[in-house]
Amino acid sequence: MITLGHYLVVSGMLFSLGLAGVIARRNIIIVYMCLEMMLSAANLALVGFSRFHLVNGLPDYTAQSLVFFTITVAAAEVAVGLAIIVALFRSKQSVDVESVTKLQG
Amino acid sequence: MPPLLFYLFALITLGFGFLVVTGRNPVTCALALAASFVGLAALFLSLDAYFIGVIQILVYAGAVMVLFLFIIMLLDIKSEEGKKLNLPAIVSGVLLAVLLTLQIIAVVGSTELAQKTSQDTPLSLTEAATKIGKAAALPTISNDLKAGTLPDAKLIGFTLFDQYGFHLQVIGLLLLVGTIGVVVLSKRERSAP
Numbered sequence: 325m326i327t328l329g330h331y332l333v334v335s336g337m338l339f340s341l342g343l344a345g346v347i348a349r350r351n352i353i354i355v356y357m358c359l360e361m362m363l364s365a366a367n368l369a370l371v372g373f374s375r376f377h378l379v380n381g382l383p384d385y386t387a388q389s390l391v392f393f394t395i396t397v398a399a400a401e402v403a404v405g406l407a408i409i410v411a412l413f414r415s416k417q418s419v420d421v422e423s424v425t426k427l428q429g
Numbered sequence: 430m431p432p433l434l435f436y437l438f439a440l441i442t443l444g445f446g447f448l449v450v451t452g453r454n455p456v457t458c459a460l461a462l463a464a465s466f467v468g469l470a471a472l473f474l475s476l477d478a479y480f481i482g483v484i485q486i487l488v489y490a491g492a493v494m495v496l497f498l499f500i501i502m503l504l505d506i507k508s509e510e511g512k513k514l515n516l517p518a519i520v521s522g523v524l525l526a527v528l529l530t531l532q533i534i535a536v537v538g539s540t541e542l543a544q545k546t547s548q549d550t551p552l553s554l555t556e557a558a559t560k561i562g563k564a565a566a567l568p569t570i571s572n573d574l575k576a577g578t579l580p581d582a583k584l585i586g587f588t589l590f591d592q593y594g595f596h597l598q599v600i601g602l603l604l605l606v607g608t609i610g611v612v613v614l615s616k617r618e619r620s621a622p
Contacts, residue, residue: 326435329543331476334439336533338446338469340526345450347522350515353455353501357462360493361446364469367481375476376545380560381553382579383477385588391481392585393593395488396600400607402493406500407614413504 331372339365352409352419356402363398367391435475441468454508455501463494477552480582554579563591 338361345358374387409419416423445465452458466489473482537543558565558574564587565571573580589597 325546325548326432327543328545329537329540330435330439331472332537332543333534334442334472336537337443337530340530340533341443341446341450343529344522344526347525348515348519349450350518351455351506353497353506354449354452354458357449357458357497360489361449361462361465364466364485364489367485368469368472371473371476371478371481374478375547376542376550378550378552381557382561382584383552385584386592388478388481388585389588389593391478392484392589393596393600395481395484397603399488399493400604402496404607404610404614406496407611409500410504411614419504419506 328372328376332369335365335368335372338362338368350421352412352421353406355421356405356409360398360402363394367394370394435472438468438471438475441465442472455506456498457508459494459497459501462497463490466490466494477579478581479579480585552579563587 342358342360342362342365345361346355349355349358370387370391374384374391377384377387379385412424413419442465445461445468448461449458449465452461466485470482470485470490473479473485554574554577558571561570564584565574567583567587570580570583570587573583
């Protein structure tokens with residue numbers, strides 16, 4: 325049978341994949357995609373807990389409201405982040421994270 | 430949901446997620462991420478979260494991925510073939526990811542709560558119709574519950590507007606600030622004086 329643990333493990337693996345991508349990849353756009361993956365993994369854990377913690381015989385809708393807010397914030401974050409990437413590309417002609425070293429000592 | 434479908438959708442989510450991390454061409458990565466989100470939406474549906482599953486597809490697989498693809502094609506980013514790999518970063522990234530996964534599996538395996546199945550926690554819709562207080566006063570919600578269907582979107586809407594009205598307005602403000610920020614950021618700068 326599928327337990328809450330199964331969902332939590334899938335969520336953890338998706339988060340780890342995103343984390344590995346953020347650390348290992350050098351293309352800023354792909355780093356951004358991996359960030360989105362990590363946010364979605366957190367959403368999966370939240371919805372899992374919501375389903376398996378019943379309030380009056382219904383899923384816990386507080387958690388699902390939090391997921392709603394997370395998705396909204398993620399959408400806003402992507403819009404602003406991609407605008408920053410476009411501005412960065414205009415000044416550096418590259419989307420490589422290693423092309424941005426101005427703050428390096 | 431039958432266990433087979435759970436494993437199928439988990440495989441779709443994680444397999445395409447792996448493709449995002451390893452793909453060399455940004456367009457491939459973006460399309461793989463969209464497929465991964467569709468698998469994730471199916472997992473949400475299996476958890477009786479129909480509204481969240483639908484907005485996952487609409488917002489992530491629809492709007493966000495179109496934005497990503499638009500930027501990739503606008504900037505005309507080539508796939509990074511022939512570039513040498515950043516070996517220390519890859520080794521540390523994979524190591525950290527494996528450690529985190531093992532840690533989560535260990536914690537989940539030793540927790541009582543994680544052994545719950547959906548049989549242990551069945552939804553009791555008709556019973557809930559009498560218990561949920563203020564929400565049950567709305568005929569549209571209580572009629573759905575008595576008819577044995579889960580009024581998922583209605584209950585989320587009720588929770589949002591009943592308990593989190595202020596937070597909803599803050600989110601609205603955030604979206605406004607985000608919109609203005611994007612316009613300011615993408616305005617072409619005048620030539621320096």
